[in-house]
Structure formats: C-alpha cells, structure tokens
Amino acid sequence: MNFSVLTTQFWSLCIQGIALGFIYVLISLGYTMVYGVLRLINFANSEVVMVGTFATVVAQVAILKNPATSDPLHGTRLVLTLLFALLFSALACGLLGVLVELVAYRRLRALGTNRLASLISAIAVSIVLSEAVRIYTHSAPVTSPRLLEKWSFGEIAGANFRVDTVMIIVSGGIIFFALDRFVNKSRLGKAIRAVSMSEENSKLMGINLNRVVSLTFFIGGLTTGAAAFFYTTVYETTQFNVGFNLGLAAFTAAVLGGIGNLRGAFYGGLFLGVLEQFSSAILGSQWKSVTVFLVLVLVLLIKPSGIFGEAVQQTRT
C-alpha cells in the first residue's frame, strides 16, 4: 500500500477520477434508461460504445479528412470538428440503439417470450458487432488523430486542469442535466416514466409503447455515443474489444447507483471513476478490479437495489 501518493496527487486523482467517471455515467445511462423501461439489461450497449469510438474516428479521419498524423487543430475549425464528431458518434450510436431494439427485442417482446430470450438475443447482437469490427480491423488498434492539443488551464493543488479533462466534466454535466430535465419535464419524458411505472396502464392511457421503447434506446444510444466520443478524444485509440471493459464498468456503475435510475447512474459512475483511480494509486493497478467488484458486492449485500434504488421505485426518474 502506498499512501504517500496522496500527499501530492490527491486532487489530481480526484479530477481524473471524475473525468473517467463521466464517461462511465454517459455509458451507464444507456443501460439504465433501457432497464427503467423494459426491466431488461441491454447487453449490446457495450458494443454500441465500441461502434461509437470507431464512428468518432470515421468522422475525424474519413469524413473530415484529418489523417492519424495530422497536427492539432485550432479555433473555429477545432470546435466544429469536435462538435461534428460528437454529433456523428452520438447519432450513429442512437440509431444503432434503435436497430438493436428492433432486431433483438421488439419481435421477442411482441411474441411475449421469456425475458431471457431478449437477453440472449442482445448478447448475440453484441457478439455480431464486435466480431464484425474485429474481422474488419484485423483485431488491430486504430489510432485517432490528436486534433485537440492537450494544453492545461493551470494546476491547483497538484490537480492539472487539462482541456480534455475539463471538456468531459463540463459536457458530461450538461448532457446529464439536459437528459434529467427531458425525462422529468417533457411530454415524451413523462411517457417514458409512465411506461417504466406500468406498461399496461400506460398503454391504456394511449401511449404508443413501441415508440417510447425506441425513443429510450435512441436516447441511451445518444449518451453512449457521446461517451465514445470523449473516450476517443482522451485516449486517442480504440480497438474491437474496447467495449468489454467500458461496458462492464458502466454496468457496474449503474448497478451501484441503482439500475433504472438516472441519478443512480450519475453518482454510481462518478463514484466508480474516483474509486478506480484511488484503488489503483494506493493498492496498485492490479488491484483495481478486485476493489471495484468487492465494493459492488458489499453495496449489494447491504442495499440490494443499489445506493439510489429504493427511491426510484416510486418516481423512477
């Protein structure tokens, strides 16, 4: 154990953990939205992230013609490029989410099959996606160009406020806030909440169930795609199997916070990001997964529905 790292790097670990946490938050929203409505885990979401990372590279390299070796961009061109890549990745993932629902869920749902069947079909879709990308890329990592130069706003108490870190925290916060407002205040959000409370009653109220489910997958895909964009912008590399670890971490975050609950995903994601940083720093990186899953087991032992699970049963926001 090495606590000495905390003397100089405490705040640095916090800020990095929060930034990583926001990536988890955005992906776990993909899990939690779908679970809230269908009571099913969308196992294909991990591969939706993976597709999003490739969509970001496609947007930057193939569409906007910035080769992997290109120099960082500046000014308006940088902002427009990043915005385009973000929107492209989010839309690609949103549409893929809708497609996943159509292929893996809708028909099985219409036939009233066992819930397990949908889980398996979602896993099947996820394997198809990752294997297709694996074959297409020959399992090799794909590098994305460094378009955003990683300059720093400055250092406070050892915490480096680098531009990409700040960008993730600010944008992640805005996206979450917007989604929270949408689900809580808008008419469509109300429909989503109604379906999540009672599928049968919402149908009686004239809500188009299939439309709401598609919308949920689309929104989950959008946030997942945004996460994929941030991931690619920070780490500048992706690979066919990148979704596995990210998906697992985000799913864990969703369960920690209470799956089906937007705010649960938020706090769960941030908690997990910070926990990963500190456990790696103090115990050693090899203990990261052990710590994370030990904490998950402990939380579930004490509170089986997750930290925020209970409150949601009534409000399901």
Added chain:
Amino acid sequence: MNKKIQRSLAVASAATLIFGVSAVSSAGAAQKTVYLAFQAPLTGPNALTGQDELTGAKFALSEYNATNPAIKVELVLADDQGDPTVAGSLAPGIASNKTIIGLIGPAYSGATQASLPAYKSGGLAMISMSATRVSLTDKKAPVNGFPIFKRVVANDKFQGPALVRYATKGVTSPKVYLVDDISAYGAGLADYAKKTITAAMSAGKDSVPVNTSDYTSVVAKVKASGANVVIYCGYAPDAAKFVKALRDGGYTGVFASGDGTLKADFPVNAGKAAAEGARLTAADVPFENLATAAQMVAYTKLTGIKVPGTYVTSTYNATNIFLTCIKQGSISRPGIQNCITNGTFKGIAGDTIRFDRYGDIIGGAAVGAFTIKDGKIVYGGVA
C-alpha cells in the same frame, strides 16, 4: 461470456487458416515435401511482430528452395495473436498434424507457455525467435520447455539488466519507476530488471493489466515518486498508451521498454512527440546490419520491405537451423529433435549456435539498444 466466445471464434478462424494454408502445396510430384509450422501473432494488436518475423522465415526458406533441394519445405502459418488463450486452443491441432515436423516460434512467451503441453505430448521440436521469458528454459520452473523447446535469443536474465543499464545511461542520480503488464513476458522481464535496480535507485513499481486504457493513476504515482526514469515491461500497444499518458501528464524523464515494445507501430500509435527519445532494448541485432548486400536485395525483392523489422535475424537463424537438419536428412519429429539438440549451427553473422540442455544458446546472445528518433527506430549498438 462475450469475451470467451470472441476468443473461441478467433481460434476457429485461426484453425481455418492453418488447415487452409497447409492445403496449399505446389510441390512437384517427385519431390518430397515436409512442413514447418510458424507460430506468431499474424493478426491482432501485435500482428506486426509476427508479420516482421515471418519475412525472416520466408527469406530463409526462399534461399533454401533456390538450391533445388531433394526435400521441399513449406510453412504452415499458425496465428496465435500473441494471446495465450488462442495459443492454447491452437496448439493441439498443430501437434496432431503429423506432416508438421518442427515449429518456428512461438513468438510470445505467454503463448509459448500455453502451447507447450500439446507440443510436448506431440514431441514437436520448437525454436522460438523471440520468447524471452526465463522460466521457459528453467529446469526448476513448473512450465518449462524441456526437452523440445529451444530459442535463438538471449532470455530476460540478460535483457532485464541490459534494459536497466540502457534506461539509466547518462542519467544523473536515476530514480527508476518500474511498470509491468502482468503478462508472462512483462512480469518475467520486470522481475529480472528489478534485480538490477538498487534500493537507492528504485522509485516504485506498479502492475497494470494488458488492455488498460486509463493510465492516469500510474502517471500520478510516477510524478509523486519523483522518478526520472520509467521502465515499462509489456507490449507495444499498451506502451504507446502509457507513454502518451506520461507525456500528457507532464513527465519529462526517460521512458524505456523492452523488446515487446520494439515495433515500428509503437511510435505511430504513441505519436511522434510522445515516443521521441524512448529507449528500447531487444535481444536482436537488425538484419540489415548482418546480411550481405546481395541478401538484402533478395530480401527486399521477396518481401517488398527495405528495412527489416524486429527479430527478423533470429527468425532467419531459427528457420535455418531447421533447414540445416532437413538437408541432413532429418525429416521426422524425433530426427529433427535429435539434430537440433546435438547439432552445431551457423547464424547469419557467422556465429556458432549450439543449445544447452534446457534450450538456451550456449554463450548467450547479444542484447541490442535502440532509440526512437523522429518516429523511427534507430539501432545504437549493444546495450
């Protein structure tokens, strides 16, 4: 579950590759053909290692076949992706294919460990061109390669200390932070590097699993420790991510790594700026430094490559050992095994290669020192 299925699919496709390739034969009717397997990562994140090495094997074979020998030799490609799980499932198929009389490889230590049980039971002689983990030839290790495994590279008992020596060269009061990737190769190399790092020199150690994306906590520890030399024991894809995170995090000291990182795509993936000045070692001397001018022309003509990659020399040597034995009439598995164990061979530099009882070259092999300059790997002599 998902990952397991991914793996098994990878194995299935690799198996198709093996049998697909072995079916391709252009041998004349009268000429006898024997097969040598070549096991290395040919696809996947570490594909470049295997693809580079394959050129050495193909070149040695082309020289051999040009002499119009009585026995024709063909390669059977086995793509283990450098992954022990894939290798473990791939090996039984090769071991049971009796037309294969010897195996060049495997390239990676973890893949070698996983393949050994199958090859041992099949009595298939292997000569690795780049598996450097010490325990593979350690008679006391639970998984060693005795008697079938040989290697034509210096093991990590030599590379570990050389890596530390080279990493700290010219650094006043070096403080070394050691990071490994917990793989059979990375952890093994780190163990031997660690033995050379004195307590006064050591700034700390961490082990980060393969395929990690976020290295920020390691960077925080490196910075907190005041290290001015970071040594990474692992493979190029992760080394690229790590060095990038280090430089982005403001670390300005030396970054050094071993042969797992010595690949042309390391500076590409890390970016020119982050990789600049990285110090790398490998139990390898570049092929172009040892080959004759005529050989280099022929090599480029055959492969289309002007500057050979890493471990082409050792693969060329390993292949030639098999070919020498075949030329002498050893065309069965026991025959080859006997020939390799007791024979004396010539390396491309005119050096003598003989193996000790447990599979290492008697007298050891050189460890080369390399630097990344302007995105290119530059050889700087023996470390």
